[in-house]
Amino acid sequence: NKVxxxxxxxxxxxxxxxxxxxxxxxxxxxxxxxxKQMDGRIYTLDNRNGGFNSLPGYDITDSDNRFTETSQRAAxxxxxxxxxxxxxxxxxxxxxSYDGNGSxxxxxVHFDTNYNxxxxxxxxxxxxxxxxxxxxxxxxxIDIVAHELTHAVTDSSANLVYEFQPGxxxxxxxxxxxFFLDPNDWMIGEDVYTPGREGDALRxxxxxxxxxxxxxxxxxxxxxxxxxxxxxxxxxxxxxxxKAAYYTIxxxxxxxSEKIYYRALTIYLTPxxxxxxxxxxxxxxxxxxxxxxxxxxxxxxxSNVGVN
Ligand SMILES: Cc1cccc(C(=O)O)c1OC(=O)C1CC1
Ligand SMILES: [Zn+2]
Numbered sequence: 001n002k003v004x005x006x007x008x009x010x011x012x013x014x015x016x017x018x019x020x021x022x023x024x025x026x027x028x029x030x031x032x033x034x035x036k037q038m039d040g041r042i043y044t045l046d047n048r049n050g051g052f053n054s055l056p057g058y059d060i061t062d063s064d065n066r067f068t069e070t071s072q073r074a075a076x077x078x079x080x081x082x083x084x085x086x087x088x089x090x091x092x093x094x095x096x097s098y099d100g101n102g103s104x105x106x107x108x109v110h111f112d113t114n115y116n117x118x119x120x121x122x123x124x125x126x127x128x129x130x131x132x133x134x135x136x137x138x139x140x141x142i143d144i145v146a147h148e149l150t151h152a153v154t155d156s157s158a159n160l161v162y163e164f165q166p167g168x169x170x171x172x173x174x175x176x177x178x179f180f181l182d183p184n185d186w187m188i189g190e191d192v193y194t195p196g197r198e199g200d201a202l203r204x205x206x207x208x209x210x211x212x213x214x215x216x217x218x219x220x221x222x223x224x225x226x227x228x229x230x231x232x233x234x235x236x237x238x239x240x241x242x243k244a245a246y247y248t249i250x251x252x253x254x255x256x257s258e259k260i261y262y263r264a265l266t267i268y269l270t271p272x273x274x275x276x277x278x279x280x281x282x283x284x285x286x287x288x289x290x291x292x293x294x295x296x297x298x299x300x301x302x303s304n305v306g307v308n
Contacts, residue, residue, distance in 0.1 A: 005035045010067030010076035013140025013192065018080045022065055029065040031079050036086055038102030044079035045108045046071075047126070056124060057108040074109040078127055078139035082107050085142075085149045088181060093262050098152035105149070109139055118144055120151035134194065141191035143178035150177040158269035163225045165274040167234035172241035173265050179205055179245075180258050186246060203239070205246045213239025217275075217306030240305050241278060247301035248282070252294050260285045260294065275307045 006029055008022040021033035021042070033042035045057035060067070060075050067076050082105050089095040096102045106124035115128025118138040125148045127139040138144050151174050154160055160170040175188050187201035194200055201211070208215040213236055221236050223229040230236055249257045260282055268281035279302040286294040302308070 006065055008062070008065035008067060010080075011073055012077040012080070013073045013137045015073075018076065020065075020067060020076065020079055021083060022062075024065075028061045028063050031060040031067070031075055033079065033083055036083070036097075037090055038096045040097055040102045040104040042079065042082050042086060042105045043107070044075045044082065045106065046075060047108045047111045049110050049113045049129075051112050052121075055108055055111075055121075055126070056106055057110075071110075074127060074129060074137035074139050075107075077137070078107040078109050078125070078145065081139065081142045081145035082125075082149065085146045085181060088146070089153065092258060093266075095153070095266075098149055099156040107139070107145075109137065118148050120148045120155070122155070125149065125152075130192065130195075132195065135189075136192040136195040138189075138192055141182070141189055141193075143182035143188050143190075144192065146181035147174040147178040147188065150174040153177075154265060157266040158273065159271045160269060160273060161271045162231055162234060164232035164234075165237070166272055167231050168237040169241055169269070169273060169275070169278050171234045171238035172245065173261065175203060175205060175238060175242055176245045176261055177258075179249075180254065180261075183254060203235075203242070205242045208239030208243055212236070213242070215239050215243040215305060240307070241275060244279075244298075244301045244305045244307065247304055248298050251297035251301065252286075252290075256286075256290060256294055259289055260298070263289060275302075278302075279307050 006022045006024045008020040010020050012018055021035045022029045023032035031044040046060050047054050047057035109127045111126040111128050114131040116130050116134045118127045129137045154170055160166040162170055178188055186206035187204050189202035193202050204210045221233045223233040225232045263285035264281040282298045283295045286298050
């Protein structure tokens with residue numbers, strides 16, 4: 001039963017207007033996108049500052065299909081950007097939703113209070129509102145939404161274990177596809193990071209050191225596999241594969257790089273792949289798709305960060 005779809009609009013986190021695919025039922029409009037090429041839906045829900053036990057949260061409705069309330073801003077961006085990331089994976093690689101099987105994409109905003117985090121929690125995305133100092137609402141940046149949804153892609157494919165080098169690769173692939181969705185700069189999270197300060201970001205692919213990440217194996221941080229150890233430094237040591245990606249993209253361009261990275265992630269990488277395995281997977285993917293020029297560029301990129 002094809003539900004009635006509507007073209008709505010709304011105001012995002014940064015006060016900008018954007019289009020929304022909505023669903024009309026019971027004489028009101030829902031933040032539900034059924035117009036995608038799949039049986040599943042893109043749902044965006046409101047946790048009303050509850051925690052994990054409130055998930056998945058509550059429907060977000062609007063009587064005139066203009067989601068312009070301040071309280072709706074985080075949801076407007078989470079919904080719009082989830083649709084953009086769905087379209088990216090479908091149009092570029094033919095992947096239908098994060099698992100290739102058209103599963104529902106569920107995003108919940110207003111998770112907890114002053115929560116400076118965003119996450120894929122295994123079956124859905126959650127977005128904090130930030131505390132207004134470290135972060136504005138985290139769905140306000142397309143590279144963050146792409147980062148989170150790419151965790152879902154990774155879990156459905158390579159399923160890289162979230163610790164030590166496999167975990168740093170997990171993080172890096174999310175940052176790299178975050179870049180592919182927001183290729184105007186090499187920064188991650190800049191649109192919502194420190195709203196009171198211009199020009200900074202959560203991470204930099206071109207210069208990981210800027211935000212205390214290593215950019216070479218001789219700076220690899222040995223940390224414990226604990227929460228405070230960032231599970232062996234998954235958000236820290238990701239600077240090394242991130243820098244290799246920066247070198248690669250500069251050498252062979254974005255179009256070829258995204259095909260190579262997608263092929264490595266979905267065909268060659270496995271749960272315990274380490275940095276050396278990732279180098280090999282990317283070289284093999286480049287050879288499969290293009291040839292020795294691209295493969296050699298990747299080899300050099302990883303040698304430049306001390307992975308041989
Ligand atoms: C802000 C934040 C905190 C903890 C984990 C993640 C996580 O998703 O790994 C996280 O989100 C990001 O890293 C996205 C890129 C900004
Ligand atoms: Zn992440």
